[in-house]
Amino acid sequence: MQIDYYEILGVQKNADHTVIKKAYRVLAMQFHPDKNPGNKEAEDKFKKAAEAYDVLGNAEKRKLYDQYGHAAFKGNSGGPQFQDMEDIFSSFGDIFGEFFGGGGGRRTKNRNGPRQGAHLRYLLEIELKDVVEGLERQIEFDANVACSTCHGSGAETGYSPETCETCNGMGQVIRAQGFFSVSTSCPTCGGAGKIIKKPCKKCKGTAREAKKRKIQVKIPPGVDTGTRLRVTGEGEGGFNGGPAGDLYVEVFVKPSEQFAREENDLIGEVKVSYVQAILGTTIMVDTFRGPEKVEVAAGTQPGDLVTLRGKGIPSLRGYGRGDMIFRVIVEIPKKLKAEEEKALKQIAESRGEEVSKGAITGFFSKIKDDLTRQ
Numbered sequence: 618m619q620i621d622y623y624e625i626l627g628v629q630k631n632a633d634h635t636v637i638k639k640a641y642r643v644l645a646m647q648f649h650p651d652k653n654p655g656n657k658e659a660e661d662k663f664k665k666a667a668e669a670y671d672v673l674g675n676a677e678k679r680k681l682y683d684q685y686g687h688a689a690f691k692g693n694s695g696g697p698q699f700q701d702m703e704d705i706f707s708s709f710g711d712i713f714g715e716f717f718g719g720g721g722g723r724r725t726k727n728r729n730g731p732r733q734g735a736h737l738r739y740l741l742e743i744e745l746k747d748v749v750e751g752l753e754r755q756i757e758f759d760a761n762v763a764c765s766t767c768h769g770s771g772a773e774t775g776y777s778p779e780t781c782e783t784c785n786g787m788g789q790v791i792r793a794q795g796f797f798s799v800s801t802s803c804p805t806c807g808g809a810g811k812i813i814k815k816p817c818k819k820c821k822g823t824a825r826e827a828k829k830r831k832i833q834v835k836i837p838p839g840v841d842t843g844t845r846l847r848v849t850g851e852g853e854g855g856f857n858g859g860p861a862g863d864l865y866v867e868v869f870v871k872p873s874e875q876f877a878r879e880e881n882d883l884i885g886e887v888k889v890s891y892v893q894a895i896l897g898t899t900i901m902v903d904t905f906r907g908p909e910k911v912e913v914a915a916g917t918q919p920g921d922l923v924t925l926r927g928k929g930i931p932s933l934r935g936y937g938r939g940d941m942i943f944r945v946i947v948e949i950p951k952k953l954k955a956e957e958e959k960a961l962k963q964i965a966e967s968r969g970e971e972v973s974k975g976a977i978t979g980f981f982s983k984i985k986d987d988l989t990r991q
Contacts, residue, residue, distance in 0.1 A: 731859035762854035771824035778811035839933035881939025
């Protein structure tokens, strides 16, 4: 049984982003691996809290979760998953930096060396038909990059950041607490390792600026809700010459009125008349790839399945394709023309079945009763 994400974070369903972020920070600090070395239970709670915040801390994901619950991410084991702890630290490094002094929640010797930019997440909604053929789409998002005026230094033109004298440029100070030594962010430079006396006017000393990005992403055939695609180097810009982070495109496949999906099979319905079901027929059906012929054998029963082999969804791994399966719906007319009723009575009589005046209680009645029970 999957636990509700709101319950994991201990917040109400109407909680705003500030409350959700604060709740996650408390849990992340409580169960952080550095504070609970070798504690598997704490590690599991740390991961669950990260998964909950990954959804509830994102407006688009939260909207889908509120509407569909864990089913919105069924293609990814009921919710977002992280490969390892470092993946969590990379995704939420800004939050960890607030109480661990940066470094993605891990202590580092020097924050002034080249560092990779943060990873970004983008939720992409697609139609079920796009899963069959794949698609290429332009997406737009904001990313923080080095300031174009100060080129990432944070200082006004003609000035340079100066090494912090409190931490000697390390960005952290070590304080003794009983038998332990605790490393915390430098109170003077805030963990930056440098002091900017003349901040850049454009970025106000942050060394960063938001930039709107537009890129083309290619979604391969066979993806499902929860599929996570990595676009290398398209995340936020690096620090001090470090590489850019990555962009993770997470897929959500919107429900289709035409077909349901079961693994790589597409499940639909095809309607035939009772005469076609008895005698057999060939009909045309609409599919995502154009019209297709469907053979309905003579004597087909309501609820029987007819299959178009290899017309379903291709495997994401690049081999094989599912089937397109139709459940047969037999339509029974509520009223018959006089000649139709006469013909059916004759058929019933030829089969030795009783018929009553003004009603069909024999052969046709039996068919109708069988269909009603489906």
